[in-house]
Amino acid sequence: MSERTEPSQQQTGRTAAHDSAFLRACRREPVPHTPVWFMRQAGRSLPEYRKVREGIPMLESCMRPDLVTEITLQPVRRHNVDAAIFFSDIVVPLKAIGVDLDIKPGVGPVVAQPIRTRADLDRLRALDPSDVPYVTEAIGLLTAELGATPLIGFAGAPFTLASYLVEGGPSRNHEHTKALMYGDPELWADLLDRLADITAAFLKIQIEAGASAVQLFDSWVGALAPADYRRSVMPASTKVFDAVAGLGVPRIHFGVGTGELLGLMGEAGADVVGVDWRIPMDEAVRRVGPGKALQGNLDPAVLFAGREAVETKAQEVLDAAADLEGHVFNLGHGVLPTTDPDALTRLVEYVHERTAR
Numbered sequence: 001m002s003e004r005t006e007p008s009q010q011q012t013g014r015t016a017a018h019d020s021a022f023l024r025a026c027r028r029e030p031v032p033h034t035p036v037w038f039m040r041q042a043g044r045s046l047p048e049y050r051k052v053r054e055g056i057p058m059l060e061s062c063m064r065p066d067l068v069t070e071i072t073l074q075p076v077r078r079h080n081v082d083a084a085i086f087f088s089d090i091v092v093p094l095k096a097i098g099v100d101l102d103i104k105p106g107v108g109p110v111v112a113q114p115i116r117t118r119a120d121l122d123r124l125r126a127l128d129p130s131d132v133p134y135v136t137e138a139i140g141l142l143t144a145e146l147g148a149t150p151l152i153g154f155a156g157a158p159f160t161l162a163s164y165l166v167e168g169g170p171s172r173n174h175e176h177t178k179a180l181m182y183g184d185p186e187l188w189a190d191l192l193d194r195l196a197d198i199t200a201a202f203l204k205i206q207i208e209a210g211a212s213a214v215q216l217f218d219s220w221v222g223a224l225a226p227a228d229y230r231r232s233v234m235p236a237s238t239k240v241f242d243a244v245a246g247l248g249v250p251r252i253h254f255g256v257g258t259g260e261l262l263g264l265m266g267e268a269g270a271d272v273v274g275v276d277w278r279i280p281m282d283e284a285v286r287r288v289g290p291g292k293a294l295q296g297n298l299d300p301a302v303l304f305a306g307r308e309a310v311e312t313k314a315q316e317v318l319d320a321a322a323d324l325e326g327h328v329f330n331l332g333h334g335v336l337p338t339t340d341p342d343a344l345t346r347l348v349e350y351v352h353e354r355t356a357r
Contacts, residue, residue: 017150017212022083026250028326034355035082040334041075058103065138079345083150090156093202096131114168127201139209153206157218158195158236192236200243207247215252222257241269262287277332281320293326300331303343
């Protein structure tokens with residue numbers, strides 16, 4: 001008689017974190033309070049982070065499961081946030097497949113040989129789980145520690161990864177990226193399609209290791225007009241979301257300066273659309289339309305004001321989000337490096353108290 005095989009977490013959709021406020025909000029279900037987490041909550045704003053990272057380059061720190069685990073857990077311990085976000089970097093999968101790049105302090109990712117021609121595409125091979133064993137190991141360690149607190153996996157979206165690869169590093173105007181997109185649309189489409197496969201594989205690895213949700217960061221896509229996004233970017237982002245659609249976890253999509261793109265970003269396939277601080281949440285609801293939860297959107301700079309001002313602005317966000325089917329409170333972008341960690345802790349307490357059902 002064969003042994004009975006238990007269904008996987010992905011098949012059942014049930015994990016220890018399944019009924020957490022964060023996952024319930026992502027699914028647009030009733031919540032005990034509005035859940036809170038912060039982009040870049042694990043990082044430079046925390047003295048304990050600076051201590052454990054001392055002397056360790058960024059990419060190396062992303063490849064050490066013990067360090068990834070500790071850094072990911074630090075803000076959960078300190079702030080009592082409703083979700084952890086996996087400590088990594090959007091260029092990790094590119095590094096893992098052999099792209100010659102490094103993260104330079106004060107600059108960001110720098111690519112030794114930018115991708116500008118069709119021959120350059122050969123440097124972007126498929127990502128295999130064996131390329132990133134440290135990711136699987138770290139997520140295993142984290143889910144054991146987190147218990148009922150969800151872990152969010154993440155990846156960079158194809159457009160943003162393409163921008164780094166084509167420009168060779170961060171760019172203010174994305175000249176080379178747009179020149180390729182407009183000047184050789186076939187090569188551009190093939191580049192984004194290949195990056196979509198790499199990104200989807202990276203997200204799948206995280207989900208299969210135990211991540212309860214995933215977020216796709218399209219940090220630079222706000223540089224595009226809606227028509228260009230729909231034609232030249234949306235198909236690749238949709239491919240990523242479709243690839244993980246059957247794995248039973250919420251999919252979040254976030255970009256900066258994307259007020260004009262919010263509806264399209266929702267159409268791309270996200271369950272939750274991230275909103276930066278430039279438009280109020282009630283307007284974001286109108287632009288995204290029904291059937292999606294929203295995440296956001298306090299201006300990160302507000303945290304440098306006094307406690308009263310922070311609470312006033314946080315309440316404005318909560319009021320604007322009052323009629324949402326699902327709301328995850330977050331900043332409109334990442335925690336700034338010089339933010340007082342105590343201000344974040346107080347903000348979590350405030351949101352939890354004000355929204356307790």
